[in-house]
Amino acid sequence: MAPLTHRIEGSDLQFVEITLAAGEAVVGEPGAMMFADEAIEMDTRMGDGDDAGFFGRLSAGFKRAFTGENFFTSVFTNNTSRPLRVAFAAPSPGKIVAVDLASIGGTLISQRGAFLGGTRGVRVGVAFKKRLRAGFFGGEGFVMQRISGSGTAFIHASGTLAQISLRAGESLKVDTGCLAALQTSVTYDVMYVGKLKTSILGGEGLFLAQLKGPGVVWLQSLPMKRLRASLLGASVAQNRGSAAKIAYFLFIIIFTIIMLSRLP
Amino acid sequence: MNGIAGFLHAPRLPEAGVPVRLQFLGDLLRIEGTETQDVLADRLEVSVTGFNDDTLQLAWQEGDGTHAVTIPDAESQRALVANAPPALVRKVRGGRADIRYHRGKWNTVIGALVTLALLVVLVWWQSEAITEWLAQRVSTETELSIGEHALAQIEAENKLTQEGLAAKTVAEIGGRLTAGSRYKYRWYVSDDQEVNAFALPGGIIVVNAGLIAKAGSPDELAAVLAHEVQHVEHRHTLQQMIHAAGWAAVLAVALGDVSAITAIVIHQLGNLHNSRKLEAQADLEGMKALAHAGIPVGGMASMFRRLQDDEASSGDETPGLLSSHPATAERIAELERLSKTLQCKCRSLSYDWPAIQAALPGVAR
Numbered sequence: 001m002a003p004l005t006h007r008i009e010g011s012d013l014q015f016v017e018i019t020l021a022a023g024e025a026v027v028g029e030p031g032a033m034m035f036a037d038e039a040i041e042m043d044t045r046m047g048d049g050d051d052a053g054f055f056g057r058l059s060a061g062f063k064r065a066f067t068g069e070n071f072f073t074s075v076f077t078n079n080t081s082r083p084l085r086v087a088f089a090a091p092s093p094g095k096i097v098a099v100d101l102a103s104i105g106g107t108l109i110s111q112r113g114a115f116l117g118g119t120r121g122v123r124v125g126v127a128f129k130k131r132l133r134a135g136f137f138g139g140e141g142f143v144m145q146r147i148s149g150s151g152t153a154f155i156h157a158s159g160t161l162a163q164i165s166l167r168a169g170e171s172l173k174v175d176t177g178c179l180a181a182l183q184t185s186v187t188y189d190v191m192y193v194g195k196l197k198t199s200i201l202g203g204e205g206l207f208l209a210q211l212k213g214p215g216v217v218w219l220q221s222l223p224m225k226r227l228r229a230s231l232l233g234a235s236v237a238q239n240r241g242s243a244a245k246i247a248y249f250l251f252i253i254i255f256t257i258i259m260l261s262r263l264p
Numbered sequence: 265m266n267g268i269a270g271f272l273h274a275p276r277l278p279e280a281g282v283p284v285r286l287q288f289l290g291d292l293l294r295i296e297g298t299e300t301q302d303v304l305a306d307r308l309e310v311s312v313t314g315f316n317d318d319t320l321q322l323a324w325q326e327g328d329g330t331h332a333v334t335i336p337d338a339e340s341q342r343a344l345v346a347n348a349p350p351a352l353v354r355k356v357r358g359g360r361a362d363i364r365y366h367r368g369k370w371n372t373v374i375g376a377l378v379t380l381a382l383l384v385v386l387v388w389w390q391s392e393a394i395t396e397w398l399a400q401r402v403s404t405e406t407e408l409s410i411g412e413h414a415l416a417q418i419e420a421e422n423k424l425t426q427e428g429l430a431a432k433t434v435a436e437i438g439g440r441l442t443a444g445s446r447y448k449y450r451w452y453v454s455d456d457q458e459v460n461a462f463a464l465p466g467g468i469i470v471v472n473a474g475l476i477a478k479a480g481s482p483d484e485l486a487a488v489l490a491h492e493v494q495h496v497e498h499r500h501t502l503q504q505m506i507h508a509a510g511w512a513a514v515l516a517v518a519l520g521d522v523s524a525i526t527a528i529v530i531h532q533l534g535n536l537h538n539s540r541k542l543e544a545q546a547d548l549e550g551m552k553a554l555a556h557a558g559i560p561v562g563g564m565a566s567m568f569r570r571l572q573d574d575e576a577s578s579g580d581e582t583p584g585l586l587s588s589h590p591a592t593a594e595r596i597a598e599l600e601r602l603s604k605t606l607q608c609k610c611r612s613l614s615y616d617w618p619a620i621q622a623a624l625p626g627v628a629r
Contacts, residue, residue: 103278103280104280104281105271105280105281105283105336109315127315128316129315129316130316130317130366130367130370131316131317131366131370132373165279165280167273167275167329167330167332168273168321168323168330168331168332169323169330169332170330182315183280183281184314184315184319184336185271185273185281185313185314185315185319185321185334185336186313186314186315187313187314187315187317188315212313213273214271214273214281214313214321214332214334215273215279215280215281215334216279216280
């Protein structure tokens with residue numbers, strides 16, 4: 001299947017505009033659509049939006065829900081004879097990347113909730129990380145997304161997405177949580193950071209993810225978890241600042257009272 | 265031979281790798297993609313890679329760096345093992361073994377977790393059946409020993425007797441009801457004035473003087489005895505003990521260390537109530553035993569009905585028998601329904617009932 005004609009707009013708050021040829025269809029997460037041409041037909045279907053039987057769609061729906069997607073899929077079809085547009089917006093600050101599934105062997109593994117939309121027929125399944133240490137400490141959990149099919153898949157991650165290719169045997173240390181997506185040929189494991197001093201003071205935690213080629217990986221600069229932590233930390237720090245000020249004034253007042261009471 | 269599909273990764277190729285087909289020509293591995301190249305099998309290093317350690321990788325060094333072929337799908341891997349030249353086949357087998365080992369390890373972990381979860385659910389769901397099964401495993405000697413301990417406890421508080429007209433009558437009626445039992449029953453009359461009777465494990469039945477005083481006829485006494493006997497026969501008390509004391513206690517009992525456990529269990533004995541299900545079983549089986557012995561089966565219902573009426577009219581404290589045997593309207597109705605359905609050539613017991621009641625120990629008339 002030919003890759004979708006698309007254009008990704010925006011720098012940090014992106015959307016992707018797809019131009020559908022006559023008869024072409026795309027799927028998107030419900031709620032992701034930003035705009036569409038009048039003549040585009042919208043339909044909501046259980047599962048991946050393909051023509052599987054009822055139980056196939058039901059099980060696909062559960063798989064999707066399990067990996068952080070919606071139980072349903074919105075299908076956008078161009079039934080006219082002229083090209084039409086449909087656009088999907090990213091749900092949070094970050095980048096959208098278009099991955100041509102055929103070029104990476106048909107399957108992409110991504111973090112939960114990364115799938116934004118793609119060619120109709122692209123399936124979202126469960127990629128279960130079958131390694132306890134990676135599941136617990138790798139930062140992605142045991143359940144990831146397996147996006148498979150033959151068209152284009154749009155994935156989204158917060159922060160900036162870096163595409164890095166690894167040669168056979170080449171390996172990369174990655175902060176846990178920064179892994180956004182990887183090709184199936186890449187080995188994903190965790191490793192102990194190595195030194196006690198680094199693990200305590202290095203700020204990267206006890207473990208790092210280890211990615212070993214061959215294959216392509218996509219890394220995100222600002223995992224949602226870190227963004228959340230820094231925002232939360234900032235708001236807590238603000239509160240702590242005012243609390244410290246109050247304590248400081250109280251101390252001065254009490255100190256003054258005590259001093260005054262001791263005066264002859 | 266063209267069953268081996270893989271991806272070729274090399275420095276000058278697209279980063280994601282290009283699909284290729286592999287075949288062996290003698291000691292050469294022929295890689296057919298957009299262009300064809302041959303690699304000497306001796307140069308290949310076999311390793312396992314991939315997201316879930318399920319991909320075979322054949323790597324070799326060229327002038328511009330490492331080249332590798334990855335083979336993700338299992339069928340192609342098998343074809344590779346089948347067709348590899350002898351020099352390579354051992355390495356490839358090792359790789360396959362690694363993949364199987366990872367998969368096996370994971371399946372074991374998951375299998376163990378699932379089994380554990382199922383086991384917990386099963387135990388929770390079938391806890392009644394399991395306690396029953398465990399109760400059946402306890403030996404009769406152990407049971408009797410628990411009964412003896414409990415009896416000693418009761419004797420410390422109440423005067424028990426096996427002598428006198430009342431006790432003799434109880435033993436006689438009881439004897440008819442328990443003919444052919446595996447237990448050797450002992451019958452006691454206690455001077456306790458509470459309307460109650462209870463069964464201790466191992467075949468010890470204690471009837472309070474209060475119950476005999478309240479019973480309207482020997483048939484009613486027989487009905488209560490028949491009911492209590494079923495608690496012994498079906499080991500209901502043991503089941504309740506197991507339920508109350510937990511399974512650690514059971515294990516100790518099963519292993520034969522009775523002393524410590526019985527101390528705990530006997531302490532609880534006074535508070536043990538048989539579940540509604542066990543009571544219903546004792547009701548039904550008790551009636552069958554009555555019918556079998558040729559004693560009228562309606563005694564239990566009439567006894568309950570009168571106790572309930574007394575309670576309503578006098579406003580007294582609930583009699584012990586009612587508090588430990590909740591006599592709901594449904595239960596009485598069920599008892600009456602059963603007594604009608606059971607076919608029985610029954611004759612009422614002929615005892616001098618007032619004389620027996622007069623001979624009770626410590627009864628204030």
